[in-house]
Amino acid sequence: MAAHDREDIVLAGASGRVGRLLRRAWSVAPGPGAGIVSTARRPGPGALAWDPLEAPGALPRLLAGRASRVAAMVVLTGITPGPGARLDLNAPLARGSLDGARAAGIERVLFASSAAVYGPGGGRRPFSEQDPPAPATAYGAAKRDAEAEVARFRDLGMEVAILRIGNVLGADALMRSAENATPDAPLALDRFASGHGPVRSYIGPLGLARVIAALAMHPGPLPDLLNVAAPEPVAMEDLLQAAGVPWRWTPAPGGAQERVTQDCARLTALLPGLPLAETAAAMVAEGAALPPLPAA
Incomplete structure (x- = not known):
């Protein structure tokens, strides 16, 4: 990819939880030579x-007249689980996003998928990119279908890197539940026979912003598929402790998985030396230090 004095990253789906976290992180340091152009299905500040x-x-019309070149588009647009959520729209949204990128002449697309496509895994070794998808939830199946849609655009000459992102601290189910925890109603966390709680692959918001900016501006070709998380998984009780969330143990139900993690060796080899928070305390501190979302 040719070098330019100024290149933009288009962030599609900027109004979602992950999108808002990325925008807050990029307001501090978007990455060398990169500006951010945010889009959302519903208009909002910035x-x-x-x-x-x-x-x-x-x-193309929205991007017309910009003096800078678009280096890449990051596609966060999608439907997440929730009451009445139209998960079946994930594949059409993915296809429309890539159609738009192609029409605008954007050659590199980073498509945000999810580790949910792997399935529960039965507590085995960390998932690598070579492991076939085996989603156990409707959301995981929807993201698998969306991956298949965007992969077809490679045949049209576009560079499409699918990012199977782990839990993003601040946008994850644990921290969303923690928002309602109080000393009188502490958050219940599964406890397994080992005496510990769930262990998952996580990444902090600033770390994710750094990864995406580095991939967008990477001078060489990107892999078709990348796991994206910190090199080492973290224990959920450590996250709750570091965040000061009131919580208590509850026996893990049958079928619950203690460890569901990702092997991120491919990412580490591609971006050696990229600083990522690796402990629960460091990730929590990283999120707490983010500035508010700019109004414009």
Whole structure:
């Protein structure tokens, strides 16, 4: 990829939880030579209105007149689990996002998928990129289908890197539940026979921002598929302790998995020396230090 004095990263889906965290992190340090152009399906502060489901071809018009080149588009647009969530829209949204990128002449796309496509794993070794998807949830299946949609664009000459992202601290289910915890109603955390709670692959918001910026601006070709998380998994009780969240143990139910983790050796080899918070305390501190989201 040719060097430019100024290159932009288009962040599609900037109004979601992960998108807002990334924008806060990038307001501190977006990465060398990179500016951020945020889009969202619903207009909001600092984000251009673009719905890849309804009008994928509108993206070139939104980007017209910019003096800088678009180095890459990051696709966060998607539907997450929740009451009444239309998970079946994930694949059409992915396809529309790539249609828009192609129409705008964007050659590199980073598609945000999820470790949920791997499935529970039965507590075995960490998942690597070579492991076939075996989703056990509707969300995991929807993201697998979305991956298949975007992979087809490689045949059209686009560079599409699928990022199977682990838990992003601050956008994850644990910390969302922790928002409602009080000393009188502490968060219940599964406790396994080992005496410990769940262990998962995590990444802090600043670490994720650094990874994505580095991949967007990487001078060489990217792998088709990358696990994205810190090199070592973390224990959920350590995260709750570091965040000062009131919590208590509860017996883990049958079928619950103590360890579901990812092997991120490929990412580490591609981006050697990239600073990532690796402990629960460091990730929590990283999130707490982020500035508020800019109004524009």
